[in-house]
Amino acid sequence: MTQSEANPVKGRIAVFDEPNAFLDIKETSIPPVGEEEILVKISACTICGSDLHTITGRRIEKTPTILGHEIIGHIAAIGGDYAQDYSGHQLSVGDRITWSVCISCGQCKLCESGIPQKCASVKKFGHEVLDGDSGLLGGFAEYVLLPASTSIFRISSDVPDEVLCPANCATATVAAAIRQVPIVSNKRVLIIGAGMLGISAIAFVKTKGASQISVIEPDDDRNKLAFAFGAAHVADNISKISERFDIIFDFSGSSSAIEQAVSAVDLGGTIVLVGTVAPSPAISLDPEFVVRNLITIIGVHNYHPMDLKTALDFLVTHNKDIPFDQLVEKSFPLADINDAVEFALSHKPIRVMIKP
Numbered sequence: 001m002t003q004s005e006a007n008p009v010k011g012r013i014a015v016f017d018e019p020n021a022f023l024d025i026k027e028t029s030i031p032p033v034g035e036e037e038i039l040v041k042i043s044a045c046t047i048c049g050s051d052l053h054t055i056t057g058r059r060i061e062k063t064p065t066i067l068g069h070e071i072i073g074h075i076a077a078i079g080g081d082y083a084q085d086y087s088g089h090q091l092s093v094g095d096r097i098t099w100s101v102c103i104s105c106g107q108c109k110l111c112e113s114g115i116p117q118k119c120a121s122v123k124k125f126g127h128e129v130l131d132g133d134s135g136l137l138g139g140f141a142e143y144v145l146l147p148a149s150t151s152i153f154r155i156s157s158d159v160p161d162e163v164l165c166p167a168n169c170a171t172a173t174v175a176a177a178i179r180q181v182p183i184v185s186n187k188r189v190l191i192i193g194a195g196m197l198g199i200s201a202i203a204f205v206k207t208k209g210a211s212q213i214s215v216i217e218p219d220d221d222r223n224k225l226a227f228a229f230g231a232a233h234v235a236d237n238i239s240k241i242s243e244r245f246d247i248i249f250d251f252s253g254s255s256s257a258i259e260q261a262v263s264a265v266d267l268g269g270t271i272v273l274v275g276t277v278a279p280s281p282a283i284s285l286d287p288e289f290v291v292r293n294l295i296t297i298i299g300v301h302n303y304h305p306m307d308l309k310t311a312l313d314f315l316v317t318h319n320k321d322i323p324f325d326q327l328v329e330k331s332f333p334l335a336d337i338n339d340a341v342e343f344a345l346s347h348k349p350i351r352v353m354i355k356p
């Protein structure tokens with residue numbers, strides 16, 4: 001039996017068909033909610049950098065699709081008698097929730113070895129083919145249909161959409177990156193790239209007691225945000241940095257910056273690579289330098305559902321003392337999504353929000 005407030009039969013979606021073309025807003029029928037599936041009425045979806053890369057053709061996506069994966073909403077219907085969140089608590093119609101971007105099977109070798117984010121049959125919200133009314137998995141829409149194995153988290157009602165919406169992509173990925181370096185207290189940290197991830201990382205390492213936070217970011221507006229979030233020093237290029245660091249996070253994906261970062265890491269230091277998610281030039285690496293200086297280099301892609309829990313707890317704890325709400329510069333209704341994309345591309349704010 002399906003539990004629901006009312007039975008939505010139709011909802012609007014914004015369909016991505018090809019790069020550099022307008023998203024096509026249309027109405028689609030909402031399929032019946034299957035056993036253990038959850039229908040969510042979307043309250044907000046922020047436009048991630050990867051959505052823009054797809055829209056502009058820098059990144060190839062299966063089509064047609066509904067983009068958008070940084071989503072929060074309220075449960076509109078639950079398929080079957082019972083549903084639970086990731087922590088095992090019962091979910092009810094009306095609950096405010098978000099969920100892991102990755103949908104993992106929970107049974108393959110990779111899931112069983114603790115990296116469900118690399119599941120052999122992983123699917124991702126905002127990245128799957130729309131086939132008729134099947135595949136309501138994107139956030140640029142009124143409704144999204146969560147498959148049975150989605151890792152769901154309830155979120156408190158007193159934290160604004162602007163703060164929580166980017167959690168299930170950007171903030172959770174940063175939490176996964178921070179998890180790679182168990183000790184941040186009294187460490188000198190360099191963060192390359194002050195977009196949504198880099199800015200969030202500044203906040204994380206600041207609260208964990210980093211002794212020095214330096215940032216590489218060429219954009220003036222983002223420099224100001226870096227300082228507002230706790231950076232002590234910002235430079236526009238890594239070649240202008242002469243000190244050494246204990247921990248370096250790369251969120252820029254720039255091969256040349258990463259190559260220079262290797263020589264900026266101090267004895268026993270760690271470099272965490274996060275930003276390189278598109279084919280990029282290879283870098284040269286002096287293995288003797290890595291060996292003699294006990295350097296650790298770690299890659300982070302996607303995240304474990306527990307990282308999303310860490311991210312949500314962090315945002316709930318710090319949303320009053322760290323200005324996360326300033327990262328969403330403007331909101332648009334779903335009907336104006338093409339204006340929202342245009343604004344995001346031309347003004348390059350940290351985030352733009354769609355509120356259906």
Ligand SMILES: [Zn+2]
Pocket residue numbers: 048049050051069070169170
């Ligand atoms: Zn994203």
Ligand SMILES: [Zn+2]
Pocket residue numbers: 104105106107108109110111112116119120121122
């Ligand atoms: Zn799996």
